[in-house]
Amino acid sequence: MDKFRSHLLVCTGTGCVSNGAFDVKKALEMELQKHKLEQEIQVIGTGCNGFCERGPVMLVQPEGIFYQRLTVKDIPYLVEEHFLKGRPVKKLMYSPTLKEDKVPLMRDIGFFKDQILVALRNRGMIDPEVIEDYIAHDGYMALERVLTEMTPEQVITEIKNSQLRGRGGAGFPTGLKWEFCKRAQGSPKYIVCNGDEGDPGAFMDRSILEADPHCVLEGMTIGAFAIGAQEGILYVRDEYPLAIKRLRIAIKQAMEFGLLGNDILGSGFNFNVRVVRGGGAFVCGEETALMASIEGVEGRPRFRPPFPAQKGIWGKPTNINNVETWANVPAIMLRGAEWFASLGTKTSKGTKIFALVGAINNSGLVEVPMGISIERIVFDIGGGIPGDKKFKAVQIGGPSGGCIPAELKDTIIDYESLTRTGAIMGSGGLVVMDETTCxxxxxxxxxxxxxxxxxxxxxxxxxxxxxxxxxxxxxxxxxxxxxxxxxxxxxxxxxxxxxxxxxxxxxxxxxxxxxxxxxxxxxxxxxNKKCPAHVCTKLLTFTINPAKCIGCTLCTKSCPTGAISGERKQAHVIDQVKCIQCGQCFYVCPVEAIVRE
Amino acid sequence: MGKLTIEELRKIREKAKRSTNLRDAQGKAKITVHMGTCGIASGAREVMDALLDAIDRYGIRDVLVTTSGCAGLCSHEPMATVEYHGSPPVKYAKLTPEKIERILLEHADKGHMVEEYALAIGSEKMS
CATH class of the missing domain: 1.20.1440.230 (NADH-ubiquinone oxidoreductase 51kDa subunit, iron-sulphur binding domain)
Incomplete structure (x- = not known):
């Protein structure tokens, strides 16, 4: 195992998998075998690398070369050129646009350069199904320290000092939440990981669970020790089969290693976790509805107080944090509250993960320090808006959030700054819109x-x-x-x-x-009965400018309702009664003679 | 696998780190074996095999091995370049499995160049 000279880290997150990453990985392994390189070069399937737009992606270490948009067809050439002959293959590397030069190294790519990884520290680096990979990257080191050197009170103080706030959206101070639950009367106490990510277009929690399930388990175990809980529940929506599968593998491995279960690392501390699959109702992300769902009744919210810390699952004290919050915990315990609090702004410390989607060149998953501006996320990391279109707004925080217009692009990522605009931090959905959005x-x-x-x-x-x-x-x-x-x-x-x-x-x-x-x-x-972005079809009219029309008949052929008539090489006309405003003619016209209003 | 004690967890971490340190691209030295057609034809494969085998045998942890194409001096293949942390790269020529093992132990591991096998110090200028 020690003889490998190179590691190929193939992303097998859901985004890349849906673009054929498993086939690419298999082809790589077969091709390496063909050249008898399988003893020298190891192929590792990792969780989401983040650059989903360019998937399937692969990082070649130790060189740091980044390949993107791989297909099975590319693999024989790639293996022969790069891994046999040592000539990296330019055409499979990333370039921001077709005109620009290729960027061979991952660390030089704008998308990665400005990110700071805390919760996603192991993404793309470890095989999520191999516990040793996590352990090698300082995994369970924080737990080791907590169990041998710290009291539960000290752990809570450390989390309080780090000023970590809940990443599920509301931003409640995590340390304080833990303290409430620790002080609450009642036994047993429960620890819950909220993995009911429901915002359309958001996939932060899924990616963490798929890429690094052990870091969530380690975070929960530390939390359980601090609060005095012995049972943990991971509530994950059933639409995340890969996350659930990897979590179950991780739990099994951690149990075998004695990192979960009874008498963890010989400390006498017991903590057992199980996965509960959610039915995919958006409301179950709300903590009281989530608890109801775990108990097996309809997932509906109830009145608070009593808060979950006093009366949670089965009426017992319960502490709920979301996936990203838990993933931050081992990093804080390992590197210290001071380090974490040095990242970010006065009121919002650390980093935040966003699912960057919509009208953006580099869509994917990004982890940025708090305090970064929306402009830098959209343009420096996201690579701007495709097709020379104008940046119009971002929708932040999903359906519970709000839009922030382009004029406010200097707004920084910080719980308070975002709330001031009328939007919210939310759990991390960031949808970019251009001028074609109504x-x-x-x-x-x-x-x-x-x-x-x-x-x-x-x-x-x-x-x-x-x-x-x-x-x-x-x-x-x-x-x-x-x-x-x-x-x-x-x-x-x-x-x-x-x-x-x-x-x-x-x-x-x-x-x-x-x-x-x-x-x-x-x-x-x-x-005015007009849609300025030309989206609402009922408000659109299509006419033909006779001065521009060359009578090529392309529009006639494309029209699904036969609304366009005219002689060849003569100006055509659209029958407004028959027109259904589908816009086909507008897109096919070679001389821009169709007027859309 | 039985339940771990803290000492055992640390041992696993050390062992696992050895195989993943490559991924974090941390090493004190990097050996690039030139594996162009000319290199392979004159025995670069055997040099590479011997190198990887020696790294394993001596349990050397922080030396990275990579490949590159033809270095342009086909008559002197098999060749390799050693970059020891903080020193200029050194090119070695006409390598054999025995020579590469000595280069690994003396130069890549300890930082002493093996002068008798060295061809040149430094790299060509890029335009």
Missing amino acids: MVDLARYFLEFTQSESCGKCTFCRIGTKRMLEILTRICQGDGRAEDIPLLEDLARKISESSLCGLGQTAPNPVLTTLKYFKSEYEAHIY
Whole structure:
């Protein structure tokens, strides 16, 4: 095992796997065998590397060369050239655009350069299914230190001093939460890992669980020791089969090594964990609904207080933190609270993981220090907006969050700064939008999501969101009325004031922030019956400019309803009655003669 | 696998680190074996095998081995370049399994160049 001269770290996170990473890995192994290199070069399947946009990706160590968009077809050439003859293959390397030079080394690629990895420290470096890989990267070293050198009180003090705040969205101080649960009367006590990641387009927790399941287990074990819990539950949504599989493997290995179970590392401390699969309801990310779901009843929130720390699962003291929060814990215990608190801003310490998606060149998973600006995330790490389009806004915090317009791109990532804009930190969804996104349609989309995910317990959340959705749909269809904007604002206030849980309280945020920053778009829809971003089809008209039309008949052929007529080489006309505003003609016209308004 | 004590966990960590330190690209020296067609034809494979075998046999932990293409001096193959931390790279020529073992032990591990096998110090300038 010690003889390998090179390690090929092939990403086998869900993103790369769906692009064929397992086939690429198999082809690599076969091709290496063919050249009798299997004793020299080791292929390792890792968790998500983060650069999903370019998947399947592979890092060659020790050189640090980064290959991207690999296909099975590329492998024989790659193995022969690079691994047999030592000539790295340029055409498989990354370049920001087609015109720019290739960037061979991972550390020089803009996407990776500005990231600071704490929770994702082992991503792309270890095989998540091999416990020794985690141990070799200082895994379970923090637990070792905690069990031999520290008291539970000292652990809580350390976490308090690090000023770590919950990464699930609300940002409650983690150390304080632990202390509440430790002080609570009642036995047994429970530790829960919230892996019910539900925001559309967000995959931070999934990636951690897939790439480094042991770091979450180690974090939970440290938390259990601090609080005095002996049982832990990982609540993971059933839509994450790979995460669940790797977690179960990790639990089994940790049990065999005596790093979980009874008498951990001979310390006398016992901690057992199990995985509970969630049914995928968005509301179950809310902690009281999550506990109900674990108990086997309908996942609906209940009134707080009593807080979970006093009365949690089965009425016993329970401490719930999300996946990313747990993943930070071993790093803090190993490197110290002072180190962690040195990262970030005055009120928000450490780093935050974001799922960077939407109209962005480098979509993927990024971990950035708190205090970085939205502009730097979008342009330096994300590589900007594709196709020379204009940056319009980001939606941060998923359906509970809000949009931040391009003018506020200097806003820094920090719990308080984001809240001031009307958005929230949230769990890490970051959707980038360009000029082709209609903000009314965006608000409608997110409200459609929260409306269908509302559990129905609170009247305003159940019926109020439905009414709001109807109004937004009406505006998008060109039937908006003058009173709609004040009506939306009134409903939004009432829904957030009279809902029991975070789902209802935050559901109006996308509407409120788009109204705050893009009111003119609402007005254009309502008064002028126009969609400035040309998204809402009911508000579009397509006509042909006779001066430009060359009569090529391409539009006639593309039109699905036969709405376009005209003689060859003569100007054509669109029958507005038959036109369904699908836009096909607009895209096929070679001379831009189709006018879209 | 029985339950671990803290000492056993530390031992596993040390052992596992040896095989993954390559991944973290941490080493005091790097040996590049030139594996172009010319190198392979004149025995670079055997040199590489001997090198990896020696690293294992002596339990050397922080020397990285990598390959590159033809260095341009095909008549002097098999060749290898040793970069010892903080010193300029040294090119060795006409290598054999015995020679590479000595280079590993004296230069890559301890930092003393093996002058009698060395061809040149430094690298070509890049335009």
